[in-house]
Structure formats: C-alpha cells, structure tokens
Amino acid sequence: MIKLENVWKVYADGTEAVKDVSLEINEGEFCIFLGPSGCGKTTSLKMINRLIPLSRGKIYVNGVDTMKLNPNMLRRDIGYAIQNIGLFPHLTVEENIATVPRLKKWPKAKQRSRAEELLHLVGMDPATFIDRYPSELSGGQQQRIGVARCLGADPPILLMDEPFGAIDPITRTKLQDEFLKIQAKIKKTIAFVTHDIHEAIKMGDRIALMKNGELIQYTDPTTLLQQPKDKFVRDFVGADRTLKSLQLSRVRDVMRQPPLTVKVEEEPGQVKARMQQEGTTWSMLTDQDNHFLGWITSEDLDPTRSLREIMKPPTVTAVPETPLNDALSMMLSSTIGTLSVLDEDGRLLGVLSFDMIREVLGEQETGRKGG
C-alpha cells in the first residue's frame, strides 16, 4: 500500500534528515514510526504526502510513484492528522470534518451526513456538536474532531503525526483505546509517528524504529521487545521491556475460570463445605444472572449471617480487553491480589491472579532465550 524505496532527505545545508530508508506498509496495517526527536520520523511521514519533497529515492502509494501525481490530489486521498490538530477556528465542526469532502465537491447533504457519521464514530453526539466551533470544545474533543476530519472523505490511508501527543495522559489513554476500536472497524492503512514507546507498543502492528535518519529495526512489537537488534534498540525500549511486553497481552488471553462461584441465596454452611471440597479459601459471589457481587473468604463465613452480609465488594474489576500491565497495577492496588474479569454488564467472565501473569512472563523469558 505504501512503499518507501531508498528514500533520502538532504537539506540545502547538507543535513541528512533521512538516510536511505526502505520499508513497506501493507494494506490495513498500523505502522508506527518511532524514535527520539530529530530521528527523521516526521520527515519520513511528511514525504509520503509530499509536504516535504524527497531528495532521492521513490515513494509508492498503491503502486503509483507519488512524484507522478498532483500533490494536492494525492493528499486528498490520504488522511492527515497532527499533534497541534490545526482545526480551522472560523469554521464549524461540520465544516472542519467536511474539509476534504468540500474540496472534492461532494453534495452538501452528503457532507453533512458524513460529518454526522464521523461524529458518531469518534463518540460525540452529532446533534450537540455539529454546529459548534472548535473554541467551544475541550482539548480531547478537539483531538477527536481532528481524527474525524482526517477520516473525512474516507481515505484508505492515514498519516498521523503524534495525534495524541499534546493531551493529558488520562484522555490520551482513552483516545488511544477508542482509536484502536475505530481502527478495528475501518481497517485503514496507517503511518503513525510517536516518540512514546508505550504508545508504539500499544497501537502498532509494526514499528519502524529510527535513529539519526536511519531505519534501525522494522518489526512487530513483540519482536522489538524480545529481540532488540542492537544496544540502541535495547536502550530505547528500556530495561523494563519484560514488563512492557505485558502490554501486548490482554486479560482475555490469560484469565481462567474461577475455582468456585456461589450464588447469593446459598446457605453459608453449604458454601463452607463446597470450599473445603474444592480445596480453596475463597470463592466468588454472583446473583441469578451471573452478575458479580463480591468475594467470599472462608474465615468470614458465619452460619448466622447471609452471604450478602459477609462478602467483600470488589474494589477494582477488569474487562477482557484490559492490557495485562494495567491489570497488574490494578491487582497491586487491590487487597486480594486477584482480579475479577467482567463483561460490560457486570457479568462474571473469569479471574486473573499474579500466578497467571507470572506464567506469561516466564513463557516470554524462555521464548527470548530460545530465540
């Protein structure tokens, strides 16, 4: 879909910003350009839509040499989002989102319906927001509009230059999660620049790690973490790369069935017997519809009190999509060290413990030594 072939960027003063970079991004792939500032990642990105002219080499989009295309036409078929967003302050949300459709002279009604559709996609109510101006939105909302705008005319390719870089960490995590969900639906080919290794591992199918204008390693996140090519890569991904690799797994991959679940109306004495039988000191309490209510430990069991009275309500819960590193920190903050995994309606799906995570880390350790 996108192919860089021996691409160079040399400025008039002799600075070599990008040196002989070759890589290919396949259709539907989420490719991250990662590296410290000044490594040439943004320059590489901007050469794809010709915002920066390339000095040597070739860039193909859909098999066509980009130098053979009119740059404005090329750009209208490639979505573009940047860190500073750059929404047009004098235009409404609708007009901002429909920038490229307007350039492409879509009918007015189609522009509006597309803007509504995209507002839905980025989780904003069209009726509330479509006629507002950017200055009436929060930073996070503006960034959502920035994402919606780059999807305006439904381009197959998106170029994103640190689109979540200027946002507070909590909103950033939220936007990242939402964007991953959106990408799962729309399957665009994405080139995404970041200097944040966590963001790269979380978002990317493949990571192009750059240094001083050179492409050092181009591979999937797991390989980058487990088989760093040289000292630079090892240093860049960080000494805690074992922990970081937890980010690559989700709770759903590791969770197990709880050893014992009991229903809320069961007799305490009966429950005690079942726990002894199963050889466990705790069990999980649910209602008729399997909604998780809380934890029951054997020392709290009291024949005179109902299960509902003695249960400990959960302080934190996870969903199957929670990354393992987040799950680990949740466990560390909870008293029990075991995490309940629930669906969106609060129904019990499984359970996660330290031991299960330790097993995953052990497997990765052997895998790395083996490889």
Place this chain on the structure above:
Amino acid sequence: MSKTIILIILLVLLLGVTVWMTALGEVGIFKMAPPGKVLRSTLRHVQIVGAAEALAILVGIPVGFFATRRALRYVSPVLVGIANVGQTIPTLAFIGIAGAVLGMGYQAAVVALFIYAMLPIIRNTYAGIRSVDPAVIEAARGMGMSRWQVTWKVELPLARPVIIAGIRTSTVVNVGTAAVAGMIGAGGLGELIVTGIAVRVMQLTIQGAAPTAALAIILDAALGGLEEAVTPRGLKILKEKQWQQ
C-alpha cells in the same frame, strides 16, 4: 447602547456648531463660508480621503500579504520596518515633506495621503496573516488545499478582522491628515481650517474643524461595524474565551 447615544449626541453637537458658525454669515470684516461652500468642501474632503484610502487598500493589502510569503522573507523585515517607522512621522511633518517633494494641489495631496494611509494597512495585513496558527496552515496543506485555497479559505478569513482594523485606523487618521493637507492646497475642509488660522478667525476654523471631526467619527463607527460584521463567529467565541481566562 450608551455608546451609540454618546455618538449621536456628539454628532448633533458638531453639526449644530457647523450650522451655527455658517449662520453667523460674517465675523468682523471676514465672511464665513456660505453653506454651499461648506458642503462642497466636505464632499471634496470625502473625495480626497476616499481616493487615497482606496489606493492604500488596493496596494497595502497585497504588499502586506506578500511580505508574509517565504519567498520574500528577506525583503519583508525592510518593508514592515518602513511601515512601522513611517507611521511615527507626525502628520504635519509628513505633509510638509510631501508638499516639498510632490508639489502642491489635489493630486499631490492624494498621493501623499495614499502613502501615509497605506502604512497601517500593510502592518495590520502582515500581522494578521502572520498570526494564523502554522498548525492550521499545515493541516490545510496536508489535506490537499492548494496554496490559493489556503490563502482564500484560511489565511484571509482568519486575518480579516485585523486587516479591517488596519483600514479603520488608516481611514480615521486619513481624515485628519487630509485636513492638514489643506496647507498644500488640497482643498477640502482643511482649507477652511487653514484660512481661519491664517486670519485668526476662530469661528472660521471651527466651521472647518467641526465637520472634519464629525466625518472621522462617522467613518470610525461605520468601519467598526464592518469589523464586527466580518469577524467569523468562531473567532468571536475564541476571543471571548481568552478574555475570560
């Protein structure tokens, strides 16, 4: 609201004074200008200001705009520097120099006023275009707007309030400068003022000065209204927010 009332009272006063002075007919041995003459002088004044201002807008906006282009980035500091320094020259001195260099009469006055009126327009156009967030322009280019589309759809609309503010300043100053240009034989209301000063008849000076002041006030109010009308709604909301912070 109260602003409008003050404005109307002021205008009524100034025009009343003009009518009163004209009604005097004569002061001592000096005849006041007859009503027809006052009217013609006023129209002449408007004509001088209009001609100079039109030229200043036609030339000033493109000059200010092109000064922001990358290709002219070595020339623009000089241009903007001239515009800034030029504005510090006092009106009287400027007209004096212009009279010496360009000669006397209507055309010389219009040329002098045009040059003087162009300076705030160049400066404001330059500042207005430069104040557009580079991220907005990068986004526009990145989405496939041509250079002209970026200028027409992004840069000029965003710079428009600042450019109009420049025209407003320039016009108001121009009304005053045109009065001074009476000294170099431009005609207009300046002629009455200058004559009044020369023969030391206060009433004659006021007969020219009052309508000049009224003209400046009217034009300022009109252009203020235009400035308000052409400011995009999104920018007004942004400004209000910035005020609150």
